[in-house]
Each structure stands twice: as structure tokens, then as C-alpha cells.
Amino acid sequence: MKYHELETSSNKSAKRVGRGIAAGQGKTAGRGTKGQMSRTGAKKKPGFEGGQNPLMQRLPKLPGFTSHRAPVEVVYTGQLDALSAKIDTTILAEAGLISSAYVRVKLVVKGDVTKKHDVKLQGASESAVAALQKAGGSFEKVTLLARPTTRKKKED
Numbered sequence: 001m002k003y004h005e006l007e008t009s010s011n012k013s014a015k016r017v018g019r020g021i022a023a024g025q026g027k028t029a030g031r032g033t034k035g036q037m038s039r040t041g042a043k044k045k046p047g048f049e050g051g052q053n054p055l056m057q058r059l060p061k062l063p064g065f066t067s068h069r070a071p072v073e074v075v076y077t078g079q080l081d082a083l084s085a086k087i088d089t090t091i092l093a094e095a096g097l098i099s100s101a102y103v104r105v106k107l108v109v110k111g112d113v114t115k116k117h118d119v120k121l122q123g124a125s126e127s128a129v130a131a132l133q134k135a136g137g138s139f140e141k142v143t144l145l146a147r148p149t150t151r152k153k154k155e156d
Contacts, residue, residue, distance in 0.1 A: 072104040072123070077131050078111015080119070088120045089145050102147045113137065 018029035031038040047054040059065060075097055080087060083095055093101040107124035109131055117137040122144060124132075129139045 070103055072106050073098045074106055074108050075121070076108055076110035077113045077128055080113055080117050081115050083117070085116060086118045086120075088142070089122075102145050104144055107132075107139070 015025060016023065017025040018027075020026045028038065036042050036044070047056055049055070060067075075092060079097055083091060089098065089103070089105055090101040092098045092105060098105055104122045107119060107121055107128045109125060109127045113131050113135040115137075116135055117132060118140075119132060119137065120140045120142045122142065124139050124141075132139050
């Protein structure tokens with residue numbers, strides 16, 4: 001038999017560690033001595049930094065950090081009676097109750113609803129929906145209105 005004619009199996013049996021000094025991986029079984037990771041069943045949660053505040057928790061606390069998520073704007077039930085029967089973000093923006101028609105809006109109870117309104121917004125509290133339905137109106141949850149895209153023309 002020649003060296004190039006040898007056949008080997010690709011399956012390598014698992015090392016049986018911690019089976020005595022003669023086995024080559026005895027006593028501490030390659031885990032070092034003492035400490036969290038030397039014990040069985042030991043694992044650290046993702047991002048754990050030994051008790052130091054993890055990076056994902058430190059970042060928002062750094063000076064100069066600004067969240068890019070637009071805050072949800074609030075509209076109160078008492079403000080609805082001054083508007084038309086059908087209410088959505090564009091009507092609220094025209095009335096000046098929200099900054100733009102393209103922001104998230106939530107309806108919250110503060111004041112009474114006397115007229116019937118069909119409201120289509122991104123969110124509303126349960127009590128606000130109940131107040132609308134009591135006055136004969138309805139609430140429908142809709143997605144955020146997409147901003148119109150503007151294409152820049154290439155100048156030749």
C-alpha cells in the first residue's frame with residue numbers, strides 16, 4: 001500500500017474531554033480554571049460585557065445622539081367637532097392640528113365628541129374609538145401616507 005492509496009474517513013469522532021490525566025484533556029478539560037465559562041451550562045446573553053453597560057444600551061445615552069424616528073403626533077377627540085365628517089391626516093394638516101400630512105397621528109380622548117365622524121388615522125386609544133362609536137362615527141386604522149417623490153432633472 002502506498003501513501004496516496006490510503007483512504008480516510010471524513011467523520012472525526014468528538015473529543016472525550018475531562019476523562020482523566022492520561023486522556024490528554026483531563027482535569028479542567030481545556031476550559032481554564034474557575035470562572036463563568038468553566039462551568040457547565042454557562043452562557044452569556046448576547047451583548048453582555050461583564051456588568052459594564054452594553055454598547056446597545058450606552059449609545060442612546062451618548063451626547064449628540066438623536067433618534068431619527070419621527071414622533072407620533074396626538075389629536076384629541078374634543079378637536080374633531082370643528083372639522084368635517086370625514087377626517088384623515090390631510091384634513092388635520094390643513095386645519096393646523098398636525099405639522100404635516102405625512103406624520104403618524106394618534107387619536108386620544110380629551111373632550112367630548114358630539115358629531116358623527118369617520119376617522120382614518122394610524123392609531124387611536126380604545127376609549128377614543130368607543131367615544132367615536134357612541135357619537136355614531138367610526139374609526140379605521142390606515143397606513144402612513146407616503147411622501148411624494150421628487151426627481152431631480154439631470155442638466156446636460
